[in-house]
Amino acid sequence: EVELALSDSIRLVAIITNDSVERMELAVGCEAIALIKSSWVLLCRDSRLRTSARNQLGGIISQVTDGEVNAEVTLDLGDGKTLTAMVTSASLEDLEMEVGDSATALFKASSVILMRA
Numbered sequence: 169e170v171e172l173a174l175s176d177s178i179r180l181v182a183i184i185t186n187d188s189v190e191r192m193e194l195a196v197g198c199e200a201i202a203l204i205k206s207s208w209v210l211l212c213r214d215s216r217l218r219t220s221a222r223n224q225l226g227g228i229i230s231q232v233t234d235g236e237v238n239a240e241v242t243l244d245l246g247d248g249k250t251l252t253a254m255v256t257s258a259s260l261e262d263l264e265m266e267v268g269d270s271a272t273a274l275f276k277a278s279s280v281i282l283m284r285a
Contacts, residue, residue: 169181169182169183169277170182170183170184170189170194170200170282172200172202172282174202174245174247174249175246175247175248175249176247177246177247178225178245178246178247178249180202180223180225180280181222181223181277181280182202182277182280182281182282183222183277183278183280184282188282192282192283192284193284194282194284198284198285199284199285200282200283200284200285201282201283201284201285202280202281202282203280203281203282203283204251204275204279204280204281205279206240206252206253206254207253207254208275208276208279209251209252209253209254209273209274209275210253210255210273210274210275211241211243211253211255211259211263211265211271211272211273211274212263212271212272212274213263213265213269213270213271213272214272215270215272217272217274219274220276221274221275221276222276222277223273223274223275223276223277223280224272224273224274225243225245225251225272225273226245226270226271226272226273227243227244227245227246227250227251227270227271227272227273228243228244228268228269228270228271229241229242229243229244229265229266229267229268229269229270229271230242230243230244230250230267231267232260232265232266232267234257234260235257236257237256237257238254238255238256238257239254239255239256239257239260240252240253240254241253241254241255241260241265241271243271243273245273251273253273
């Protein structure tokens with residue numbers, strides 16, 4: 169389990185093999201890049217939702233780009249950090265999410281791909 173500090177107040181957790189930790193020479197204090205595919209990110213309105221997702225990052229919806237089937241929703245996490253989720257247009261409508269609303273991004277620690285910076 170590797171914890172990345174994106175800022176003083178934003179952290180995310182990744183699960184990778186011990187072999188990967190050794191090959192990338194990951195250690196406390198080194199820089200790494202986290203990649204999360206936008207379709208692996210779930211959005212919810214209730215920040216108190218209990219789930220098995222290790223990563224639950226709250227923010228404000230800063231941008232919505234509608235498509236015919238899907239929509240890209242960008243969440244401003246604060247501290248100059250953003251995260252984009254790809255959700256179906258129907259889900260976005262059902263959740264009544266729009267720019268300015270609070271939302272929480274959920275994704276599993278195993279969905280985080282790490283690279284050494």
